[in-house]
Amino acid sequence: MSYAVVLGEALIDLLEADLGGELIYRQAIGGAPLNVAVGVARLGGRVEYAGSLGTDVLGDRIAAFLSEAGVGDKGVRRVDAPTTLAVTTFEGAEPAFTFYGEPPSYALLRPADLDHGVLAGAEVLYTGSICLLREPFRAAARAAWAGFGGFRVFDPNVRPRLLPDDAALAALRTLVEEFFATADLVKLSSVDAELLYGDSDPAAAAGRIRALGAGTVVVTRGARGAHVAAADGEATLPAPVVDAIDATGAGDSVMSALVRRLLADGRPAGLTGWREYVRYALAVAGLVCERQGGATAMPTPAELAARWGEL
Template sequence: MGNAVVLGEALIDLLEAEVGGEQIYRQAIGGAPLNVAVGAARLGSPVEYAGTLSTDVLGDRIAAFLAEAGVGATGVRRVDVPTTLAVTTFEGAEPAFTFYGEPPSYALLSPDDLDPRALAGADVLYTGSICLLREPFRATARQAWAGFGGVRVFDPNVRPRLLPDDAALNALRELVEEFFATADLVKLSSADAQLLYGDSDPAAAADRIRALGAGTVVVTCGARGAHVAAADGAAMLPAPAVDAIDATGAGDSVMGALVHRLLTAGRPAGLAGWQEYVRYALAVAGLVCERQGGATAMPTPSELAARWPAL
């Protein structure tokens, strides 16, 4: 089995909830890249997380959680700024995020902080998400991405509340398309596609991204499943029926599961192999949606087998 380096943000989600008729916020460790790292590690893959964590008590909790999940931390640098908070509200099971903390504790990794040996020894590199909106992280991700010789996977993870106007959206589109062009795998949601291209049609988004140069594109569509487009064709795969209570981290669990399959079985030769990987990933995401919290909801192989015996 190979190993992966996950490059991106870790933060604290404050999840809106109601207890005894009172509105409260439940603390949960999150950040899309952290969720991906934990998701792949919980499934049994060796993963190194590279990013910045605060020196405060919340940063300590994130560091301890990564260790407990079995995620390597050789790429972590501690920074003396407060941990960024993502206040999370819900419409049904779908979360919306508002971010607090300046400068963001998650985006302070510099190019000099990268471990060349860890990158050279990795088979998969993941980056993406909101950390790319800020320097020095953006320069760090570009450097790691450009010099990487393995499988490069990317998720834009667009957050509209961090895009104040059309100029910011246009700049983000240009940035993520830079990474799309050389990615072996792009995973995005239909909501991401709507924000980036004004069209939530997953097939159109996948075709557009593949035309830029991406190898395979997976567009998740919530309860409808996912569209996968490879060099030799495309298909829409249904999601398993679940009793969803919290979709936080569901898309990240898809990416974590895909990273895990890439590490255990390699890059598929064509659409048939990618369909098998995506079916597996949708089962992982279905189980995540039946549990509360993002990173804490990521399942182990035994939990997956108990929920989906035929998988």
Template sequence: MGYAVVMGEALVDLLETEREGELIYRQAIGGAPLNVSVGATRLGGDVRYVGALSNDILGDRLATFLRAAGVGIGGVKRVGVPTTLAVTTFEGAEPTFTFYGEPPSYALLTPGDLDTAEIAGADVLYTGSICLLREPFRDAARAAWQVPGPLRVFDPNIRPTLLPDAAAVTRNRELVEEFFATADLVKLSSADAVVLYDGAGPAAAAEHIRGLGAKAVVVTCGAQGAYVAAPDGTAMLPAPKVDAIDATGAGDSVMGALIRRLLSGGFPAGLAGWQDCTRFALAVAGLVCERNGGATAMPTGDELTARWGALI
């Protein structure tokens, strides 16, 4: 089994909660790409994280967490700005994020910071999420995307609080479609599809993205499951029934699980293979939703088996 390179943001989530009648914020390691790297690693994958971390105490905690999780951090650049914070509020189990920190600590990776030989040798390259909204990271992601060799997987991970008007949505759509066009796999949420494509449902969004050039598309639909569009057909898969307490990181766990399957089995030949991969990923996400969310919620293979039976 080869390895994956995961590029993108790492930050600290401040999760709103209540304790003894008082509203407080619980600190948690976060950032969608960091969650993806930890999720795939805990499932047995070999993952190298590439991104910028602050040289402050929170950046140290992020680096220590990644190292302890088994994620390779040789591609990490340490930078002299404070760690970005994401204040996270909830409606039920669903999170909303507001970001603090200028310039964002996660956006300071440059094309010159990349180890192109490591990227070329990878089986899978992931990028996406909010880091693409800022330079110089955007140029770094574009440069990595052009390196031949790995399967290219992408998640737009839309955050409406960072898109204040229609013009910003349009710019972001044009940006992510640049990556969609040459992606082997695009994973997005039904909420992402609504923002990007003016209320489009999963099927319409997936058809459009495949039409741009993406080989396969998985649209997560929360408790309803996921819609899968492969070269030879489509399917809607149900999610396992869980008692969700926090959906933070659930979508990232789906991507981490899909990357893990790509590492072990390669690119699925058709819809049946994608359905198998996506059922596995939905089981991972279900377990994540039963825990306090974020990177610490990402399960191991043994935890999955204990919860759902033999899945891998």
């Protein structure tokens, strides 16, 4: 059975919520790559997570959650660092994140920690997100990416609060373009694209990333759907109409759905196939937005069928 390796961060989200008029913070297990791994598993795919987890009680909870979700742990390294916290506040349904913990527990995976046997057997490798901002994780991701012979998937997942100035943003742009250039699929949000390139046009961003060497680019646009650019054309797809309460993890669910379809059905031959994959991914994200966000919002095929019927 084909499987994916998801390489990246896992942490604890503290999600702002209202309880009887009092502002509280609800604890949830998160991190964009962890969300992707859990999403793939919930959708019926086989996936191995590779990343570093603290040895504290919160790290234990993350490890148990991954196991219960059916995510493989062959690539997990436990590290002597407090588990990173991401405090999440909201404007409407859209989340904003502030991170606490130094050194970040999620970025301590080393190149020597990589399981090259697991990588060699995988069909899909995903990496990206905030863990790339720190060493030694960045070196580990570069090593895994360079040596991988399957389908390479990347998501920059830009977090402005981790970029203190224009120089930091420029350095991130250079870094993510290094991965864009050899990615088979890049998924990013329109907000990511505007932060990186100062252009709100998703088609322009997708064209720029494809010109760097990426195979297919999907730019998600929240309630406005997604733009997909492939070698033989491009298209904009609408999002399903939903009653959104929390968009946390919605972009990650798009990625998990795309990875799941790649594992099940392989690389699409062209734009027609990618349109089908993205339509499925937007349905997954729509259901995620109707739930309290994070990894626990990732749906199963039965839940998708109950909400949307045959996809």
